[in-house]
Amino acid sequence: MLELDGVRVTRGTFGLSADLSVPTGARVAIIGASGSGKSTLLSLVAGFLPPDQGRVRVDGRDITALPPGRRPVSMLFQDQNLFPHLTVAQNVGLGLRPDLRLSEAQRARIAQVLDEVGLEGLEARKPANLSGGQQSRVALARVLLRARPVLLLDEPFAALGPALKAEMLALLARIAEGTGATVLMVTHDPEDARSFAPQTILVDGGVAHPPAPTGPLLDNPPPGLRAYLG
Numbered sequence: 001m002l003e004l005d006g007v008r009v010t011r012g013t014f015g016l017s018a019d020l021s022v023p024t025g026a027r028v029a030i031i032g033a034s035g036s037g038k039s040t041l042l043s044l045v046a047g048f049l050p051p052d053q054g055r056v057r058v059d060g061r062d063i064t065a066l067p068p069g070r071r072p073v074s075m076l077f078q079d080q081n082l083f084p085h086l087t088v089a090q091n092v093g094l095g096l097r098p099d100l101r102l103s104e105a106q107r108a109r110i111a112q113v114l115d116e117v118g119l120e121g122l123e124a125r126k127p128a129n130l131s132g133g134q135q136s137r138v139a140l141a142r143v144l145l146r147a148r149p150v151l152l153l154d155e156p157f158a159a160l161g162p163a164l165k166a167e168m169l170a171l172l173a174r175i176a177e178g179t180g181a182t183v184l185m186v187t188h189d190p191e192d193a194r195s196f197a198p199q200t201i202l203v204d205g206g207v208a209h210p211p212a213p214t215g216p217l218l219d220n221p222p223p224g225l226r227a228y229l230g
């Protein structure tokens, strides 16, 4: 269970509060207007932003004071955080050891994970020589390898076309199922939320609301969300 217990954070004149919990293994979309605080919510969980008050817990463990690198959390951004000077295998290997001093067993595991995401034979390529979809697969391979309990995604596939995006969401769902990870995904596309996430957190009016069933929320949105969805 991921818990945000009486959390409150301010950024300049903006304030966000969150009092909610997400069951282990759930897939949850985060939806809300631009500037409503979706990325802020992820930053609170990832540890990039300390709350002014409240606690963040994962499976009962208080992680509020832990720095990002020591949290049981992986985060995937839209730019996929790939390093251009490193190969595909090295970019994935960073998920295991930031200094890339990898054992034979770790190298074998990387090859296996690259296979699982459909990147076999591309281990030595640099990101610039990959398609957008292949770059997304590299980022997902790293996440798969790290197998952290909580996975945060900030509009991860926004730059991809609809077919490719659907494929990546299916791959992500498969990875999440395999690792048992709890997934929180910010998206601007209600269809992504419908297809990927049974539950959705609405961020509106300075509040991150508890997860609610995605279909009914989008079918009958409250006024703020209705205006945003158009």
Ligand SMILES: Nc1ncnc2c1ncn2[C@@H]1O[C@H](COP(=O)(O)OP(=O)(O)OP(=O)(O)O)[C@@H](O)[C@H]1O
Residues within 6 Å of the ligand: 011, 012, 013, 014, 032, 033, 034, 035, 036, 037, 038, 039, 040, 041
């Ligand atoms: N470093 C900062 N300093 C001050 N205010 C900030 C900072 N970063 C973000 N904000 C403000 O916090 C609010 C929430 O921003 P946030 O990025 O979480 O929104 P968002 O819902 O993710 O938006 P978008 O959909 O446009 O990415 C915004 O009003 C923004 O102006």
